[in-house]
Amino acid sequence: MSQQASMRSLWSAPPLAAVLAVAAVILSPTADAKWGSSEPCVEPNGMTLKQQYGYSVAIITPSCTQLRVGERWAPSVPWVMDSRFEQMPSGFQTDYGTPVDDLRGKFKSIDVVVDPGSPYQSDRSYPADNKIWEGELPDAPGLPAVDSANLGSQDPLPVGQHSVAVYWTFSAPHCDGYTASQGTSCLLAGKTLVKQISFNVVPTAQPTQGT
Numbered sequence: 001m002s003q004q005a006s007m008r009s010l011w012s013a014p015p016l017a018a019v020l021a022v023a024a025v026i027l028s029p030t031a032d033a034k035w036g037s038s039e040p041c042v043e044p045n046g047m048t049l050k051q052q053y054g055y056s057v058a059i060i061t062p063s064c065t066q067l068r069v070g071e072r073w074a075p076s077v078p079w080v081m082d083s084r085f086e087q088m089p090s091g092f093q094t095d096y097g098t099p100v101d102d103l104r105g106k107f108k109s110i111d112v113v114v115d116p117g118s119p120y121q122s123d124r125s126y127p128a129d130n131k132i133w134e135g136e137l138p139d140a141p142g143l144p145a146v147d148s149a150n151l152g153s154q155d156p157l158p159v160g161q162h163s164v165a166v167y168w169t170f171s172a173p174h175c176d177g178y179t180a181s182q183g184t185s186c187l188l189a190g191k192t193l194v195k196q197i198s199f200n201v202v203p204t205a206q207p208t209q210g211t
Contacts, residue, residue, distance in 0.1 A: 039063055039076055043138045049076065053133050057153045060164070065199040070156045074149040075112065075164045077195045079103070080140045082177030089182040092175050099177040100134070100144045106174045107132070110148045111167040111191065114157070126152035128168070157201045166195040 039061035042048055049059040057072040067073050081099035088094075096102040107128040114122045133147040148168070168187060175186040187194070 055150050060199045067201045068204050069159050072153045074153045076149045077166050078147045080145040085177040087180040089180050103174050106170045106172050109169045110151050113165045116165050159201050163198045167191045168194050
């Protein structure tokens with residue numbers, strides 16, 4: 001196999017080790033700065049998630065998992081990048097000068113699946129356009145970050161336990177600029193599961209987290 005064909009194979013089908021590495025980051029967001037923190041309802045600086053992202057609906061995260069019945073909501077998926085490509089995996093190609101520009105140029109859509117696998121499953125897809133939030137997160141000052149929460153809000157849900165899965169779709173591999181490891185610093189072309197959150201919807205009269 002030629003070197004060029006080998007590189008195409010590397011980026012077209014993720015090896016098991018890469019899948020497991022990405023899954024580990026998804027399930028333990030604090031393990032790598034690029035996924036932000038676990039995002040409590042109120043940050044140490046006193047800002048709520050709605051204030052931080054300038055969003056009008058409730059935001060859920062792995063640490064902020066309660067909604068009031070009747071609330072519209074969105075799942076938070078932060079992605080922190082280096083300000084430049086300090087390191088890149090072998091075979092990675094980009095026409096962009098920074099990881100942020102690389103993400104914006106390759107990020108095509110977000111899919112939100114509510115209550116996956118249940119009889120009440122709902123699926124929605126949104127374009128990854130210029131509305132995506134960009135800024136800095138409290139636990140990663142000085143580094144650019146994006147969050148797909150504001151690309152589309154979800155309908156209110158009935159009281160009870162629910163879950164949501166978020167997928168990002170890229171036209172080509174995207175890397176965050178931190179390391180030369182494909183498994184820990186890159187999202188491959190196509191659709192990737194980037195976040196799963198379990199959460200509860202409570203009656204209006206019951207206090208929720210962060211209130």
